[in-house]
Amino acid sequence: MTHVVSAPKSDGLHYLVMRDDIAARIAAGDLQPGDRLPSERRLQDETGLARGTVRAGLFQLEAEGVIYRRDRSGWYVSPPPVIYDPTRWDGFMSYVEAQGRRPTTETLSAEPVTADALLAQVFSRPPGAPLFMIRRRRHVDGRAVLVESIVVDAALAPDLLRFSFDQSLTSILKSEYGLSVARNAVRMQPCALTGHEAEALRLKPGLPGLAVQRTSYDAQGRVVEFDHEHWRHDAVRISVDTRVR
Amino acid sequence: MTHVVSAPKSDGLHYLVMRDDIAARIAAGDLQPGDRLPSERRLQDETGLARGTVRAGLFQLEAEGVIYRRDRSGWYVSPPPVIYDPTRWDGFMSYVEAQGRRPTTETLSAEPVTADALLAQVFSRPPGAPLFMIRRRRHVDGRAVLVESIVVDAALAPDLLRFSFDQSLTSILKSEYGLSVARNAVRMQPCALTGHEAEALRLKPGLPGLAVQRTSYDAQGRVVEFDHEHWRHDAVRISVDTRVR
DNA sequence: CGGACTTATTGGTATAGACCAGTATCGCCG
DNA sequence: CGGCGATACTGGTCTATACCAATAAGTCCG
Incomplete structure (x- = not known):
């Protein structure tokens, strides 16, 4: 900064x-x-x-x-923070590497779920529609910096769970299903890391963090990914560069 | 969120x-x-x-x-947070009002300064070039939520200090100097509020906050505003909506 | 040398008490 | 009624101590 x-x-x-x-x-x-x-x-x-x-x-x-x-x-x-542009999504692995740091990813879970009211609305599907949810933990230089849970529409990416998610999900969606992102809606909020997140990051509950919610749309306006990230507050710096509309 | x-x-x-x-x-x-x-x-x-x-x-x-x-x-x-899209800058007053809240602004100081190395680089001017710096404190429903310091190029807005800054600076720059913003570069970082900021917000030093740095460019690529904001962390939620580039 | 066990160290939680410095209130006085 | 001063109250800081739980280091044994 x-x-x-x-x-x-x-x-x-x-x-x-x-x-x-x-x-x-x-x-x-x-x-x-x-x-x-x-x-x-x-x-x-x-x-x-x-x-x-x-x-x-x-x-x-x-x-x-x-x-x-x-x-x-x-x-x-603390090591220096990673710079992160949530609107410029070319994948955690590549941008962390670009900053000379060592990224790793761990898949915590990957399972089929059904749409609740919120997810149904996000994906414009009926409640109960099949989705996939993937939870991952990501590290920089061996330190856990964020946990995320990503939801993907099963109709757009059938049989998604056969892949390994320790690599880039974005590239799987692109190369295997022809899905690419044209627009992101991002919400960010300073928060306290509690419960699951604190546990997954091995932090004392209540420590400050940054919650990022990203909804990615393709050119047709379909929701490709719906993503919740919880970062430890000292590990990230947000950078956004955009034209005014 | x-x-x-x-x-x-x-x-x-x-x-x-x-x-x-x-x-x-x-x-x-x-x-x-x-x-x-x-x-x-x-x-x-x-x-x-x-x-x-x-x-x-x-x-x-x-x-x-x-x-x-x-x-x-x-x-x-705490009252609910204000939602803020730093890329969609139509002014603090208007977007806070649009959320049914009561915004107020206080000018803490407004004075001419000269460009140090950093500012010279930001404004593409020689060190020592004349600038204006305005420090303001902004409230929502009477609670101080942020302090900001804005730097404007004196060459683009001569005699700027004759205006009152308790209203929108953006509209002054537009109506009086014909300057309008075409692009924003925004950086955000969870931070601790210390020293001046904590004091201005009447907070205990060390409380979490959000630091936002915004550089606004006009259509010709000239820097119109260079702005540092320090928000109390519980008062704001960031929302950004952009096309992927 | 490698693995298992013991021990020292470290942060995490919790108590009890003390005094200070602003804030808010209430009652007095003009 | 309005202003002012005394006072109770509130959070802010600090000390001292105790015990727990997880980690890290050291030791012993196979």
Whole structure:
């Protein structure tokens, strides 16, 4: 985000001083992306603060996306975010690679479902119409960054489940079924990651995230994919470039 | 976001049970948007939990955008978010009104500045070129939801500062200078609101937000506006609808 | 050397108490 | 009735401590 310097800002509040201290160490390069921070108890000793105060400072940095935690393992310096243009969908794998990062995909489930009221409306089908739902987890450099669930119309892509979804779904739809995307409707909302999503990303529930809902249409206006993505907030930066209509 | 039900999810963790309890009261309509929650100490008595645990639950709901706080006044149920399409820029005032909400704008400052390296690049001008910077705070139904700082090329809009910016800047640029927007480049990133922004929104530093950077071009490709917006995360939902290129 | 078990370490949750600094309210006074 | 000041209340910060659960490291054994 062409980022501007954040002012030093030590109000005298202990947890903010602590925050600034760690942030400075990271900015100075003493701590590199992926490095582990000293343990909370060590920071406690170093600073003379109570552990709760130390944690308050760490939570600040976490909210800012500067550090993240691995449950009961430690706090780590965040790697830079991936840049993502949801309107310019050429596939997770290719754009992550284009940024010099290592993408991987895991299929969590792939199964036939029937349209509920919402899905029926999205796909312009009667309730109960056959659909496929695919849930995947995607990683960058080995860190889980998003979970998604994609719904595809079974009528447009019969027998879809015989494929492996660890590769690009978009290219399967294109090469095997002649479906290509002409228009996307995207909705995004900062959210908290809870329940399934937090679990799948191995995050503490309640951590901030970004919810992205994408509906992809082909040239005939048919819905090709209906996709819900939940990103960890520190892993992604959205970039959209469009003409005004 | 066509929202799905969130599972009840009481793990037995006290602060999550507490979270679910309040969430249920809100979902049931016992607590309406804008209502004040019982005080932390009252919740403490009601639930028998320690105050820290009560607060942990409240922080969860805050991260989810369900409630928000007014410093030392109390916790309140969040009003629904505003839907915002940054590529479809017809002005804050009009689209907020179109959603049946009451928008207001406050000008925090409006002054001439000179281009630093970044701005020089954005505007394709030499460093030191004259620009105008306008900082505004915008409200929905009386609640401050975003601060923005807009930079405009002084060469394209001479004497801009004689206008009042409590109304639409877009329409000033159009009617007074014949500048209209043909293309937007938008970048968005979940962020933490700190320093100036948190202060301007009267928020505790570190609360989640959404940073939006918009560069608007006219038909000749000249930069009309360069805009940084910082939204409180619970106040906005992004919606983008575009053709694939 | 490889695998299984034990142990130390780490973050996660929870309690109880204290004091501070703004906010809101109420009652007094002019 | 209107303005002002005292006061109760509210969230904000901070300390200290305790125990739990998952991870990571170290050790022992086959």
